[in-house]
Amino acid sequence: xxxxxxxxxxxxxxxxxxVLKSYLELNDFEVSWVDDGKLAFDRFRNGKxxxxxxxxxxxxxxGFTIGTEIRKLDKKIPFIFLTAKTLKEDILKGFNIGADDYxxxxxxxxxxxxxxxxxxxxxxxxxxxxxxxxxQLGNYEFDIKLRTIKKSDSLQQLSPKESELxxxxxxxxxxxxxxxxxxKKIWGDDGYFTARSMxxxxxxxxxxxxxxxSIEIKNIHGSGFLLKVD
Numbered sequence: 001x002x003x004x005x006x007x008x009x010x011x012x013x014x015x016x017x018x019v020l021k022s023y024l025e026l027n028d029f030e031v032s033w034v035d036d037g038k039l040a041f042d043r044f045r046n047g048k049x050x051x052x053x054x055x056x057x058x059x060x061x062x063g064f065t066i067g068t069e070i071r072k073l074d075k076k077i078p079f080i081f082l083t084a085k086t087l088k089e090d091i092l093k094g095f096n097i098g099a100d101d102y103x104x105x106x107x108x109x110x111x112x113x114x115x116x117x118x119x120x121x122x123x124x125x126x127x128x129x130x131x132x133x134x135x136q137l138g139n140y141e142f143d144i145k146l147r148t149i150k151k152s153d154s155l156q157q158l159s160p161k162e163s164e165l166x167x168x169x170x171x172x173x174x175x176x177x178x179x180x181x182x183x184k185k186i187w188g189d190d191g192y193f194t195a196r197s198m199x200x201x202x203x204x205x206x207x208x209x210x211x212x213x214s215i216e217i218k219n220i221h222g223s224g225f226l227l228k229v230d
Contacts, residue, residue: 004030005120008049010040010066011082012058020053023109029116037061041069049077051116056083056090067097075147076160078119082107095197098159102193118188135170137229138212142166149208156208161186165201169217169227179224 007029011017014035021031032047034040037058044052052070056063067079078100083090086104094102100119103112135142141150147163149156158166164186169177183190183198202217202225209215214230 004028005050005116006030006032006048007116008044008047008052009033010037010053010058010063011035011055012037013055020109024113027113037063037066040066044070045073050120052077052079053116054079054081056081056085056094064093064097067094067099071098071159080112080115080119091193091196092200095193095200098161099197100161100187102197115188121188135167137170137209137227138214140209140212140215142170151211158208162201162204162208165198166205169205169225173227173229176220176226177224182224 005028007024009017009021009024009031011020011033012035017033017035021033024031032043032049034043038060040054040061052067054063054066054070058066063081063083067081070077070079079098080101080103081094081099082103082105083094084105085091091102101115103115133144135144137149139151142148143150144163144167147158147160149158149166165182168182168185179195179198180190183194187194187197202219206217209217216228218226218228220226
């Protein structure tokens, strides 16, 4: 029997949390639910989870803080923010913390299930389908397994998504990487919020590689990105 994916759910609305937990369990997920942010850290440390669903507006400790701490404890586990907050600043903050998606309430539970499955399937495939282990980019060495960019005596640690995106760019070096292809492969869909998230990660990668003028990540308007290495 296949093990059910284990979801860590943090949601303070008791009615909504109970309904969402039941719906997820009906769709073959195991769910551990916490309704207070201050309890989330210990519960996460003491459990083993495949993905986290985090409400942003929580009592005592907000979802952004929880997401930040979870990322410190586990750099690989995916998480999705669930929130009624729709301001651009909040959305970008969520993605900058390292979220895989940002879902605004009210939302369609079937769509949420699809997003969760896409993220879990993507992470499972990425664990198996590694192409090269290292890439040479100008003066940098990109190590996929360690998720590092090394240049002489400097070392930059990458987040899981930064590493996945840089690997895709390397696999298509000096060729166009379609936005749609990158979004669907890494984020599971090519919606507005995931597109904004990818732009944030592209900006970070440019910063990491900025010391070598022979490397450029070009934005091909309306099409995608080009990793140009002279």
